[in-house]
Amino acid sequence: xxxxxKLYEAVADRGPVCVGLDTxxxxxxxxxxxxxxSDAAAVLAYNKxxxxxTIDAAACYKVQIAYYxxxxxxxxxxxxxxxxxxRDRGALVIADIKRGDIADTARRYAQAHFQGDFEADFVTLSxxxxxxxxxxxxxxxxxxxxxxxxxxRTSNGGMRxxxxxxxxxxxxxxxxxxxxxxxxxxAKLSALAEARPGRHGYGAFxxxxxxxxxxxxxxxxxxxxxxxxxxxxxxxxxxxxxxGAAEDAALLLRDGNGGVVNASRSILRAWTAELKAxxxxxxxxxxxxxxxxxxxxxxxxxxxxxxxxRAAGLVRPRAFH
Numbered sequence: 001x002x003x004x005x006k007l008y009e010a011v012a013d014r015g016p017v018c019v020g021l022d023t024x025x026x027x028x029x030x031x032x033x034x035x036x037x038s039d040a041a042a043v044l045a046y047n048k049x050x051x052x053x054t055i056d057a058a059a060c061y062k063v064q065i066a067y068y069x070x071x072x073x074x075x076x077x078x079x080x081x082x083x084x085x086x087r088d089r090g091a092l093v094i095a096d097i098k099r100g101d102i103a104d105t106a107r108r109y110a111q112a113h114f115q116g117d118f119e120a121d122f123v124t125l126s127x128x129x130x131x132x133x134x135x136x137x138x139x140x141x142x143x144x145x146x147x148x149x150x151x152x153r154t155s156n157g158g159m160r161x162x163x164x165x166x167x168x169x170x171x172x173x174x175x176x177x178x179x180x181x182x183x184x185x186x187a188k189l190s191a192l193a194e195a196r197p198g199r200h201g202y203g204a205f206x207x208x209x210x211x212x213x214x215x216x217x218x219x220x221x222x223x224x225x226x227x228x229x230x231x232x233x234x235x236x237x238x239x240x241x242x243x244g245a246a247e248d249a250a251l252l253l254r255d256g257n258g259g260v261v262n263a264s265r266s267i268l269r270a271w272t273a274e275l276k277a278x279x280x281x282x283x284x285x286x287x288x289x290x291x292x293x294x295x296x297x298x299x300x301x302x303x304x305x306x307x308x309x310r311a312a313g314l315v316r317p318r319a320f321h
Contacts, residue, residue: 155210
């Protein structure tokens with residue numbers, strides 16, 4: 001059984017929200033940060049509070065390693081402990097590491113992130129050195145059921161610099177629509193998924209496809225991507241702070257599943273939005289928020305996000321059987 005099968009079942013049970021723990025020390029309530037032994041300790045306590053509060057409202061978690069690397073060795077310890085905490089709670093975790101090297105280097109990266117101190121259930125990969133930067137991860141993943149999400153059509157403004165370059169379509173491809181670089185990635189991943197199908201119709205490796213704001217032709221493009229790559233499970237960034245709405249995310253799901261929608265700052269910083277709405281102070285000595293308040297706000301934000309995406313896709317909650 002692949003981890004992607006487990007992720008499908010988690011979405012069916014708890015909805016498509018992926019909580020992004022891209023946690024900077026400045027996101028922690030000042031009261032908590034000021035009383036902690038270090039910024040690293042403050043981030044770890046904050047992460048644990050948010051995990052406890054959202055564990056039944058999230059399909060999975062995504063932990064961006066850069067936020068922890070920035071804190072040095074102590075930060076990497078927090079990264080490892082955060083991954084361990086999520087997995088000990090029985091939840092799935094995506095290590096957002098965006099690796100993309102080849103041969104033995106890739107195998108070493110896979111060893112580092114599929115086992116040991118930094119073990120995660122999924123990783124993110126960059127495919128732009130070619131499929132030989134992905135294949136070493138596949139062989140390692142097959143032994144353990146692990147998975148990966150490969151960058152395909154991202155949500156950042158610069159995606160059009162490369163991902164939208166038009167290519168000559170492969171023989172037999174429908175020429176009605178442009179064949180772009182991201183389609184070349186999608187076609188390779190779809191073939192990879194077809195060779196290793198899971199029990200719910202998705203391969204062990206999926207794709208990163210962004211939920212940036214869409215209208216008109218862009219909405220049609222998103223629907224076409226979802227239809228064209230039906231056997232790829234999507235990791236969908238861009239929701240919330242990056243401007244993507246529930247309607248944009250729902251376009252990339254299939255009957256409310258087939259993907260997880262990541263939100264980081266809009267959940268991590270939900271407590272500041274609630275305080276501002278109530279006329280309270282978010283910074284300085286006037287801020288009385290603690291981790292409990294922040295965790296409760298994060299929970300409300302995750303549930304609101306889940307319900308909005310379900311409503312946008314006209315999907316009713318249901319348990320997996």
